[in-house]
Amino acid sequence: MHILGLANGTPSGNSEILLKAALTAATEFDSSITTSWIHVPSISIPTNPAPLNSPVGFDLASKLNVASNNAPDDRAAVREAILDADAIIVSTPTYSHQPLGTLKLLMDRIGGPSLDVTFGKTFNSDKLDPRLPKPRVLGFIAVGGSSTPDQFTMVLPTLHLLFYALHARVVDQFIGQDLGSSGAVCLHEDLISRAQRMGKNLASQIGKSYDDAEYLGEEQExxxxxxxxxxxxxxxxxxxxxxxxxxxxxxxxxxxxxxxxxxxxxxxxxxxxxxxxxxxxxxxxxxxxxxxxxxxxRADIKDGQERWKKIFVQQVTLPSQTTKE
Known part of the structure; x- marks a missing residue:
């Protein structure tokens, strides 16, 4: 069994430290478990990339996107890591009440309907990637500098929505507050211990089906x-x-x-x-x-698109879009 970590913050920052605390605790709980992690902000994704081939067996994305630069494309490799994983722990800072946007950019490019097991099993089961419907469990960690809960209102909900297509059971989640500087979590042994408990919680539920896996985090009234x-x-x-x-x-x-x-x-x-x-x-x-x-x-829609395409409205030209001599 393998646990994949997704660190969505500063290198060696609070998100990464708590993720590593969770991953190491999981392997201490069960030595047969292996772990690895990805630094999400370092993932290279071309602007306007064409959609990847879908694990659900048919394409659900627009083909209008065309990569506009020659940036390396890590999307397929990240998606392979997600499909191979039996558990995923996401650890992210909180910006404007939500996870740092690099995570949403990633999941918008590789997730959504392209990782929706329901689509594949219902409409195209013979072409479904066999790794997609396997049991998975999830854990969510969010951190931020504020000491009050009003600054974290949408961070956990957004994490749920970014990963729900996988039909993986969330078995633990928590928010680490009052972490105003990078690495400050090293001064909060309670949060390190909480992350370690998450790792053990996921390790105890890994391999269980969606209906059998148990939620082990705190329950709000x-x-x-x-x-x-x-x-x-x-x-x-x-x-x-x-x-x-x-x-x-x-x-x-x-x-x-x-x-x-x-x-x-x-x-x-x-x-x-x-x-x-x-x-x-x-x-x-x-x-x-x-x-x-x-x-x-479809013909009417295409005609309409062509009409609107010909309508000129001044567009701001960005430096990356300027042709170099």
């Missing part, structure tokens, strides 16, 4: 049973006191107990959560249905 986060939006159009999970889409309702406390009651088997198989399947069928709807009018 009122949290969604699927993403284990308490991010709630009101959905009055779906009924009195109806609510939804902002992270994954699970639905539920607000109730008042005998003590007057307001409680959230969530669906256990949700067809709306992007983390459940039923939720993924509903989304896959929705995408395929509009693709079939638009197919008879």
């Amino acid at each position: 009122g949290a969604c049973p699927h993403c284990h986060l308490a991010k709630i939006e009101l959905l009055p159009e779906h009924g009195k006191n109806a609510i939804g999970c902002t992270t994954c889409g699970t639905r539920g309702k607000l109730t008042v107990d005998e003590n007057g406390d307001i409680l959230s009651v969530w669906e256990e088997d949700s067809k709306w959560s992007c983390l459940t198989w039923a939720g993924k399947l509903q989304h896959a069928k929705d995408i395929v249905s509009w693709a079939k709807r638009d197919e008879p009018r």
